[in-house]
Amino acid sequence: MSRELVSANHAAAMAAVLAARANRSGRGFGSGVYPITPQTECIELLCEEEIEKGQVVRVESEHSAMAVCIGFSLGGARTFTASSSNGLAYMAENVFNAAFYRLPVVMMAVNRTLGPPWNIWVDHGDTLMLRDAGWVQLYCEDNQEVADTILAAYRLGEDPRILLPVMVCQDAFILSHTMMLTDFPEQPEVDAFLPPLELPHRLTDRPRVVGGLDFPRETEVHRIQHANAMALVPEVYREVQATFRSRFGRALADPVVPYRVEDAEMLLVSMGTTASTVRTVVDRARERGIRAGALRLRMFRPFPEEALRGYLAGRARVGVLDRNLCPGLGGIVWAELRGVAPPGCLVQGYVLGMGGGDIRPEHVERVLQDLTSRQRAGEPSFVEVGS
Amino acid sequence: MSQARDTQASERAAMEIRLHGRGGQGGVTCAKLLAAVYARLGKAVQTFGDYAGERSGAPIRAYTRVSDSPISNRNKLYQPDHLVVLDPTLLGPEVVSGLAEGGTLLLNTPLSPEAMAAQFGRFRLATVDATAIARKHGIGTRSVVIVNTTLAGAFARALDLPLEVLEAAYRELGFESNVPAAREAYSALRVREAPAGGGRLPRPAVLPGLPAVLPLSEHKEGPPTGLKTGSWRTQAPFYLRNPAPCSVRCPAGNDVVGFVQALARSGEAAAAEVLGRTTPLSAVCGRVCPAPCMEGCNRRELDGAVNVRGLERWIAERVPVAVRAAPAHPSPRRIAIVGGGPAGLSAAYVLATAGHRPIIFEAERELGGVLRTGIPTYRLSRAALDGEIDSILRLGVEVRSGQKVDRARIPELARAHDALLIATGLQRLRRVDGPGEALSGVEQGIHFLRRINLGEKARLSGAVVVLGGGNTAMDCARSALRAGAAKVTVVYRRTRAEMPAIAEEIDQAVEEGVELVFLRQPLGFAGAGKLEAVELAEVELGPPDASGRRRPVTTDRKTSLGCDLALLALGQSADASLLPAGWKLEAGRAHADGRPLNVFAAGDFSTGEGTVAHAIGDGRRAAQRALAALGLEAEVWAPPDAPKAVRPQDVRMGHFEGRPPAHEPTAPAAERVHNFEEVGRGLRDGAEARRCFSCGDCTSCDTCLVYCPEGIIRRKGTAYEVDLAFCKGCGICVAECPRKAMEMRAS
Numbered sequence A: 001m002s003r004e005l006v007s008a009n010h011a012a013a014m015a016a017v018l019a020a021r022a023n024r025s026g027r028g029f030g031s032g033v034y035p036i037t038p039q040t041e042c043i044e045l046l047c048e049e050e051i052e053k054g055q056v057v058r059v060e061s062e063h064s065a066m067a068v069c070i071g072f073s074l075g076g077a078r079t080f081t082a083s084s085s086n087g088l089a090y091m092a093e094n095v096f097n098a099a100f101y102r103l104p105v106v107m108m109a110v111n112r113t114l115g116p117p118w119n120i121w122v123d124h125g126d127t128l129m130l131r132d133a134g135w136v137q138l139y140c141e142d143n144q145e146v147a148d149t150i151l152a153a154y155r156l157g158e159d160p161r162i163l164l165p166v167m168v169c170q171d172a173f174i175l176s177h178t179m180m181l182t183d184f185p186e187q188p189e190v191d192a193f194l195p196p197l198e199l200p201h202r203l204t205d206r207p208r209v210v211g212g213l214d215f216p217r218e219t220e221v222h223r224i225q226h227a228n229a230m231a232l233v234p235e236v237y238r239e240v241q242a243t244f245r246s247r248f249g250r251a252l253a254d255p256v257v258p259y260r261v262e263d264a265e266m267l268l269v270s271m272g273t274t275a276s277t278v279r280t281v282v283d284r285a286r287e288r289g290i291r292a293g294a295l296r297l298r299m300f301r302p303f304p305e306e307a308l309r310g311y312l313a314g315r316a317r318v319g320v321l322d323r324n325l326c327p328g329l330g331g332i333v334w335a336e337l338r339g340v341a342p343p344g345c346l347v348q349g350y351v352l353g354m355g356g357g358d359i360r361p362e363h364v365e366r367v368l369q370d371l372t373s374r375q376r377a378g379e380p381s382f383v384e385v386g387s
Numbered sequence B: 001m002s003q004a005r006d007t008q009a010s011e012r013a014a015m016e017i018r019l020h021g022r023g024g025q026g027g028v029t030c031a032k033l034l035a036a037v038y039a040r041l042g043k044a045v046q047t048f049g050d051y052a053g054e055r056s057g058a059p060i061r062a063y064t065r066v067s068d069s070p071i072s073n074r075n076k077l078y079q080p081d082h083l084v085v086l087d088p089t090l091l092g093p094e095v096v097s098g099l100a101e102g103g104t105l106l107l108n109t110p111l112s113p114e115a116m117a118a119q120f121g122r123f124r125l126a127t128v129d130a131t132a133i134a135r136k137h138g139i140g141t142r143s144v145v146i147v148n149t150t151l152a153g154a155f156a157r158a159l160d161l162p163l164e165v166l167e168a169a170y171r172e173l174g175f176e177s178n179v180p181a182a183r184e185a186y187s188a189l190r191v192r193e194a195p196a197g198g199g200r201l202p203r204p205a206v207l208p209g210l211p212a213v214l215p216l217s218e219h220k221e222g223p224p225t226g227l228k229t230g231s232w233r234t235q236a237p238f239y240l241r242n243p244a245p246c247s248v249r250c251p252a253g254n255d256v257v258g259f260v261q262a263l264a265r266s267g268e269a270a271a272a273e274v275l276g277r278t279t280p281l282s283a284v285c286g287r288v289c290p291a292p293c294m295e296g297c298n299r300r301e302l303d304g305a306v307n308v309r310g311l312e313r314w315i316a317e318r319v320p321v322a323v324r325a326a327p328a329h330p331s332p333r334r335i336a337i338v339g340g341g342p343a344g345l346s347a348a349y350v351l352a353t354a355g356h357r358p359i360i361f362e363a364e365r366e367l368g369g370v371l372r373t374g375i376p377t378y379r380l381s382r383a384a385l386d387g388e389i390d391s392i393l394r395l396g397v398e399v400r401s402g403q404k405v406d407r408a409r410i411p412e413l414a415r416a417h418d419a420l421l422i423a424t425g426l427q428r429l430r431r432v433d434g435p436g437e438a439l440s441g442v443e444q445g446i447h448f449l450r451r452i453n454l455g456e457k458a459r460l461s462g463a464v465v466v467l468g469g470g471n472t473a474m475d476c477a478r479s480a481l482r483a484g485a486a487k488v489t490v491v492y493r494r495t496r497a498e499m500p501a502i503a504e505e506i507d508q509a510v511e512e513g514v515e516l517v518f519l520r521q522p523l524g525f526a527g528a529g530k531l532e533a534v535e536l537a538e539v540e541l542g543p544p545d546a547s548g549r550r551r552p553v554t555t556d557r558k559t560s561l562g563c564d565l566a567l568l569a570l571g572q573s574a575d576a577s578l579l580p581a582g583w584k585l586e587a588g589r590a591h592a593d594g595r596p597l598n599v600f601a602a603g604d605f606s607t608g609e610g611t612v613a614h615a616i617g618d619g620r621r622a623a624q625r626a627l628a629a630l631g632l633e634a635e636v637w638a639p640p641d642a643p644k645a646v647r648p649q650d651v652r653m654g655h656f657e658g659r660p661p662a663h664e665p666t667a668p669a670a671e672r673v674h675n676f677e678e679v680g681r682g683l684r685d686g687a688e689a690r691r692c693f694s695c696g697d698c699t700s701c702d703t704c705l706v707y708c709p710e711g712i713i714r715r716k717g718t719a720y721e722v723d724l725a726f727c728k729g730c731g732i733c734v735a736e737c738p739r740k741a742m743e744m745r746a747s
């Protein structure tokens, strides 16, 4: 194991390179890359690395970057790319394609506000825009988790029962450009954790059509198979967690991460780094005798319904902190979470930190105050944060 | 790790450091260095910059958190324990906001902490002039000084961090070469403790009020920005002419970049004018100079040196260089010059163009010295030589030819003239000093060349051995071939790599059939009445000597080489016996009884350097010295400062397209060995000049103007003007200048 002081951008690239090398006894590694702030550092590092049986192709757009990954993956190679914000929007068509081809592509997405007007800071709206693309989506909270989740994403997505692409999401700058000490396993450990990819439908020297025309019946079946694979993700993810722990000696966080929930009357639910600040506020509330707890939603697709139902059972109030906005609906996490809350539970949505404002404990205190004093749930409420 | 952290609170207890700098100063790297130091001390660390759509030069902040327990705070820092300010111009109330009384305020400034105390005395003040230290240690980009690593050294001192840990962190991050600067800052730091009673007070965080924002359906009014980015600046660009390596290396002192660029930009007349400022002998140098300018040419690093020698010839063949008007001096002086070789001619040229009366005393019938007697016509056509000598004479130079001046006549000449220059060249010839040297068939190469060059009968036959490895040896060998020798062998005591002769001369000699034998030292000559063989000892190369060349070590293995003629080209030195008894040369001027005389040495006689270009440069110097001694001209040319010349790494090669150098066509070897006609035919055109980078000399290429991110460089004639109200001092213009015609200076 080595411990390095690196940004989460670099952590992602370093993990991807370990995974790439682990497939050298298989069909190697290939990647299509295109830069965009704030992920550029990630692909820059990737481009600098010499990878045996590996190739990084610098293309002219995000759309092509994903197309290159699709090509490599169809050829049986392990693959990786990174993007962000409007880059993801431009890539979108091929993001769907990767999933519909059932290719275990891994993409690191740095969450950045969609423009215009241009804004380079964090907001989850970009990857949430792709929530229906058929990918597994995992959101990280710190640098170590970014590195670990990239490795886990390969094990998960390449599982023959799953065969789905995985998006590993991290907050712009707060993670992408923040350097922290991060542990990386040695190559042999990664080799053992990630056996060579065996893509059952990979192209061989016998010409075949992929993704030709589907008639309604075929599409119907393919979609159901896609849904079934998604449904299996939580179970396979548990297996990945167990293997991860035994190989690397540390835990891989759950799809839903609880904090001081045992006797909590109310829960604050968030994604990404907001959860760190929420925990501080929960601690302060506990000091004042308020029985607050928190959930961090780490897996957004598939939506970890079962786990959430379990944590929400018996709670009186739930506040959902969304760092995104679906205009006309509200926060997306809130909208989805409402469906799994037990009857009688007050679920209130809060939208804050859009555009990358620094969500400070004082902002979350306001959320908590509002939640405790509320008689019933209402329209999503905006908490303005500023810069 | 995540899980553990998720189930346990870890608020507070972190030490927080905030850094203030400008985009491009390396504030984020500085914060990372500090984090790396604390990480080595076993702490949890977190470090990040405050990113915006940053323009280089804009104020930026960077942060480092240090804690004994895992850090999960992801907010920016609002109440730092310590503050580091990389750029003193940033200092103001906003920068110190949130810093607790008694907190450390580390400033990069030449001022003492006491001098800052009036304004910031409530803090623990630490100051160091990191900019001066970093500049001294040469830390930075091509254009700007970067202080981050230096300042980190000072921080370590301020916070009592062990220097070894700091150095280890530098090594880890690849800043090892910055350690000396960090160490210097470590010991140079000055600290003023905060008054007692201060210290961190817990303050409730106050959330800032939020500004109003216009709806997108409304137009913003006014110019995009009224920001005077000039206030960000600590350094400003400066246009200047940096010496080009070609010019620095030219022993004649020619403005090489100047004449090449004049040719490229304005044509051969302008180029000839530049040449004529320093030399009257361009047609000569353009043929026979070993061209140290080309050895130093930065373009070698891209695709081959600019063919400067070829260009010099090309220009002089079209426009004579020695045609400068000679204004009559109000009181012209008569100055005698002994020796009409290149040094004497150069001196005469300087004196004549200054309106004085030079009188050359020449031993031969015609002027030219070694150019006429030593250099064969196949290298230097006599038409070219005569043309340039005529040009010089037309400026008003008197000639007394066929007059060999001996030692006895020197004082007399000195008395009869306002000044006397001695430019007799190298007269003393080195010998083998072995048995048989007096045999017929053993001859000094210089004498042989003189016979050939002055048209005396010199038909040869049989085998010729030439001893030596310099240009004289090559001249002897190739002349011997042309004179009919059946076989010519050059014997040199080192190897090809060490041969002092011009590389092209060696190549051409080999092409013509000259054989080279290396690692042989002549011992003597054998023969009964007439030379039959040269006796040689084998040589091995030993360890390098002071000049870096491997020293030849003579072994006792002997060989002998049969031949009919042996030509000695072992080197020459000045014949000091020309100086009257009691006279001594000091810095090129003769002294008698410690008193300076108006007698000066010039050229090879003075320097012993042995190239035409050296002779030209030194002839000019001697003439200027003489004028200065007569109270007439203050400026004496001195070879420029070599270390300051533009280096290859200063040139932005990427701005230039590759194009191989133009070579002179030459007569075919099989043809040319039968005659003494010029081998080099001269460049076909002057296009080669456009390959010149113009090192250190602005070409008005507009690159700086185009690259300036603020768009505030404007043309002003052929020069440029920087709008300092907006220049933020980023140094991009300087970094992008293809030829180092700019530099950043403190502002």
Ligand code: SF4
Residues within 6 Å of the ligand: B244, B245, B246, B247, B256, B257, B260, B296, B297, B298, B299, B306, B308, B691, B692, B693, B694, B695
């Ligand atoms: S490129 Fe031009 S200016 Fe530069 S060293 Fe060569 S000849 Fe001189």
Ligand code: SF4
Residues within 6 Å of the ligand: B239, B697, B698, B699, B700, B701, B702, B703, B704, B705, B736, B737, B738, B739, B740, B741, B742
């Ligand atoms: S970039 Fe071009 S115009 Fe500007 S200083 Fe350099 S040579 Fe001159």
Ligand code: SF4
Residues within 6 Å of the ligand: B236, B237, B707, B708, B709, B710, B711, B712, B713, B722, B726, B727, B728, B729, B730, B731, B732, B733, B734
């Ligand atoms: S590029 Fe422009 S702003 Fe930057 S230093 Fe040069 S003139 Fe100033």
